[in-house]
Amino acid sequence: xxxxxxxxxxxxxxxxxxxxxxxxxxxxxxxxxxxxxxxxxxxxxxxxxxxxxxxxxxxxxxxxxxxxxxxxxxxxxxxxxxxxxxxxxxxxxxxxxxxxxxxxxxxxxxxxxxxxxxxxxxxxxxxxxxxxxxxxxxxxxxxxxxxxxxxxxxxxxxxxxxxxxxxxxxxxxxxxxxxxxxxxxxxxxxxxxxxxxxxxxxxxxxxxxxxxxxxxxxxxxxxxxxxxxxxxxxxxxxxxxxxxxxxxxxxxxxxxxxxxxxxxxxxxxxxxxxxxxxxxxxxxxxxxxxxxxxxxxxxxxxxxxxxxxxxxxxxxxxxxxxxxxxxxxxxxxxxxxxxxxxxxxxxxxxxxxxxxxxxxxxxxxxxxxxxxxxxxxxxxxxxxxxxxxxxxxxxxx
Amino acid sequence: xxxxxxxxxxxxxxxxxxxxxxxxxxxxxxxxxxxxxxxxxxxxxxxxxxxxxxxxxxxxxxxxxxxxxxxxxxxxxxxxxxxxxxxxxxxxxxxxxxxxxxxxxxxxxxxxxxxxxxxxxxxxxxxxxxxxxxxxxxxxxxxxxxxxxxxxxxxxxxxxxxxxxxxxxxxxxxxxxxxxxxxxxxxxxxxxxxxxxxxxxxxxxxxxxxxxxxxxxxxxxxxxxxxxxxxxxxxxxxxxxxxxxxxxxxxxxxxxxxxxxxxxxxxxxxxxxxxxxxxxxxxxxxxxxxxxxxxxxxxxxxxxxxxxxxxxxxx
Numbered sequence: 001x002x003x004x005x006x007x008x009x010x011x012x013x014x015x016x017x018x019x020x021x022x023x024x025x026x027x028x029x030x031x032x033x034x035x036x037x038x039x040x041x042x043x044x045x046x047x048x049x050x051x052x053x054x055x056x057x058x059x060x061x062x063x064x065x066x067x068x069x070x071x072x073x074x075x076x077x078x079x080x081x082x083x084x085x086x087x088x089x090x091x092x093x094x095x096x097x098x099x100x101x102x103x104x105x106x107x108x109x110x111x112x113x114x115x116x117x118x119x120x121x122x123x124x125x126x127x128x129x130x131x132x133x134x135x136x137x138x139x140x141x142x143x144x145x146x147x148x149x150x151x152x153x154x155x156x157x158x159x160x161x162x163x164x165x166x167x168x169x170x171x172x173x174x175x176x177x178x179x180x181x182x183x184x185x186x187x188x189x190x191x192x193x194x195x196x197x198x199x200x201x202x203x204x205x206x207x208x209x210x211x212x213x214x215x216x217x218x219x220x221x222x223x224x225x226x227x228x229x230x231x232x233x234x235x236x237x238x239x240x241x242x243x244x245x246x247x248x249x250x251x252x253x254x255x256x257x258x259x260x261x262x263x264x265x266x267x268x269x270x271x272x273x274x275x276x277x278x279x280x281x282x283x284x285x286x287x288x289x290x291x292x293x294x295x296x297x298x299x300x301x302x303x304x305x306x307x308x309x310x311x312x313x314x315x316x317x318x319x320x321x322x323x324x325x326x327x328x329x330x331x332x333x334x335x336x337x338x339x340x341x342x343x344x345x346x347x348x349x350x351x352x353x354x355x356x357x358x359x360x361x362x363x364x365x366x367x368x369x370x371x372x373x374x375x376x377x378x379x380x381x382x383x384x385x386x387x388x389x390x391x392x393x394x395x396x397x
Numbered sequence: 398x399x400x401x402x403x404x405x406x407x408x409x410x411x412x413x414x415x416x417x418x419x420x421x422x423x424x425x426x427x428x429x430x431x432x433x434x435x436x437x438x439x440x441x442x443x444x445x446x447x448x449x450x451x452x453x454x455x456x457x458x459x460x461x462x463x464x465x466x467x468x469x470x471x472x473x474x475x476x477x478x479x480x481x482x483x484x485x486x487x488x489x490x491x492x493x494x495x496x497x498x499x500x501x502x503x504x505x506x507x508x509x510x511x512x513x514x515x516x517x518x519x520x521x522x523x524x525x526x527x528x529x530x531x532x533x534x535x536x537x538x539x540x541x542x543x544x545x546x547x548x549x550x551x552x553x554x555x556x557x558x559x560x561x562x563x564x565x566x567x568x569x570x571x572x573x574x575x576x577x578x579x580x581x582x583x584x585x586x587x588x589x590x591x592x593x594x595x596x597x598x599x600x601x602x603x604x605x606x607x608x609x610x611x612x613x614x615x616x617x618x619x620x621x622x623x624x625x626x627x628x629x630x631x632x633x634x635x636x637x638x639x640x641x642x643x644x645x646x647x648x649x650x651x652x653x654x655x656x657x658x659x660x661x662x663x664x665x666x667x668x669x670x671x672x673x674x675x676x677x678x679x680x681x682x683x684x685x686x687x688x689x690x691x692x693x694x695x696x697x698x699x700x701x702x703x704x705x706x707x708x709x710x711x712x
Contacts, residue, residue: 059524066476070483205443210463212471
């Protein structure tokens with residue numbers, strides 16, 4: 001283990017630090033709030049010669065991902081960053097990147113999608129991209145965003161995967177929130193990520209390859225199956241990279257992070273920064289003697305069904321917190337809820353009552369009394385087993 | 398004017414075709430002719446190609462086959478300029494880091510149809526030109542969305558009947574003039590922009606050589622007659638390309654470092670009706686009721702030609 005140097009950094013700058021240390025071959029990016037700090041800081045590194053990355057200041061997010069595809073196919077290690085409408089604009093190419101098996105790493109600083117236009121945090125952007133064939137990592141803190149960014153390179157470029165990775169953190173809440181972030185020494189990070197050397201790439205002009213060819217009905221399905229298989233192979237690779245990174249940094253990298261789940265009767269599942277708020281409340285309830293727990297998935301794609309069902313199976317009641325809505329979905333309407341309940345059903349786990357809390361859309365704060373109310377609801381639900389599945393936190397009317 | 402660039406047919410026929418035969422493009426399609434002429438113009442240099450979605454792309458890359466004997470990538474419809482910009486950036490990065498030999502030169506080419514160039518991809522091309530990536534953008538201009546079944550584009554000339562601007566009882570084909578794409582490209586103040594057509598292979602290959610030799614981005618807007626979309630017999634593709642130049646429906650010119658040169662001035666400028674009557678897409682225009690429209694088209698062609706000659710004189 002090597003000691004990290006601790007610095008006051010916001011989450012966006014923590015990612016920029018990781019990118020500086022990775023020193024990718026190419027970065028193509030377009031600024032959008034609240035991701036802007038990532039692109040601005042990285043541009044400074046380029047301007048000051050701190051990195052020798054080729055930086056492409058593209059004219060849109062669609063162009064950002066389009067250029068990333070070209071650079072990655074050419075044989076370069078490529079990174080970019082975006083949020084919300086930016087991710088929506090690059091949507092078409094997000095699918096192309098994964099379909100072409102290009103190991104691009106994309107930082108998403110989560111922000112609500114328009115309309116109405118809103119610059120603050122929710123997960124509608126990255127949750128919408130959950131079926132795009134990318135691996136998705138989620139971070140509670142700037143520290144985790146830093147750690148995930150470095151690991152994302154190794155995961156994406158693993159020869160058994162060659163699958164792009166989306167590394168997410170909450171806009172403003174952690175993206176602009178300054179905290180104490182441990183930064184590994186530069187040479188340690190560079191050695192950890194190594195050099196990207198693909199087998200077949202465009203710049204190898206002596207061995208011409210055609211990339212992005214046209215599939216008729218006779219091959220498309222098989223190529224999609226290969227993507228499915230890659231995502232199925234991903235979890236042990238993410239675990240192995242996490243273990244290696246933990247040995248280096250001293251910071252554990254669990255697939256799902258848990259608090260109190262050894263004997264929890266009432267559990268909350270939440271992604272990103274909300275897990276921190278919920279954990280603080282859970283500690284107070286534990287101090288009062290109530291068996292509560294917290295589950296925070298670090299990985300959403302591939303979905304950690306086994307880990308989640310194992311953690312939740314002994315609970316009396318579970319609250320799944322969603323910062324995104326799948327409009328019209330039922331019986332719950334958040335993507336985390338539908339996937340967890342589906343996983344529980346397939347595993348034959350019917351014990352826990354599961355509620356779906358929609359919270360924090362458009363950046364509305366999740367405050368501790370809201371979490372208290374969730375645990376109160378869970379106790380009541382476990383008692384009578386009835387009531388609304390979908391509930392809202394901090395919503396008027 | 399640059400040095401006269403030799404184009405030697407004897408050399409060309411002995412060179413390997415870097416776009417192989419066996420692709421699925423239509424008989425009479427101008428696109429493979431153009432691509433092969435470009436490849437022969439730079440036959441001594443490695444080149445990487447990014448294709449936009451379109452006829453050329455779907456017809457040359459049906460998995461597990463490929464007609465491309467050069468590194469080739471297809472990303473999407475609108476973004477071939479940005480895709481090749483990404484490739485060029487990777488080249489710069491890897492060269493700087495010593496992972497590509499210092500003396501290894503590679504040329505970069507993006508190819509799109511007029512839909513990809515005039516319409517859906519205009520912003521992407523503009524961005525790549527503004528950033529100064531060293532690449533050549535080639536518009537294979539068949540003046541409509543041919544791959545999806547002959548729908549109008551920004552390049553479709555006024556009066557042409559397409560499946561989304563059909564000649565009907567009230568409307569006589571496309572009601573708008575085409576977009577001045579070549580002028581828009583030249584307005585980016587890049588080193589080299591040219592219009593050409595494949596009937597004059599010397600002109601096309603000379604322009605390709607200049608484009609690839611330019612110290613910065615270059616654009617070639619190349620007329621690519623389409624038998625299906627224009628409704629003419631397949632063997633007439635090059636005849637029609639020549640007719641386009643002779644009627645000044647498609648002026649052959651270049652803008653080199655801001656200087657305009659008209660490369661072909663027909664000894665006798667043929668009336669636009671010669672052009673209109675050569676293709677089914679214009680047939681309705683020859684009805685007496687459309688005489689006024691034909692006059693307007695002739696006036697537009699004349700005005701654009703005069704403007705071009707004036708630009709040349711002022712250069």
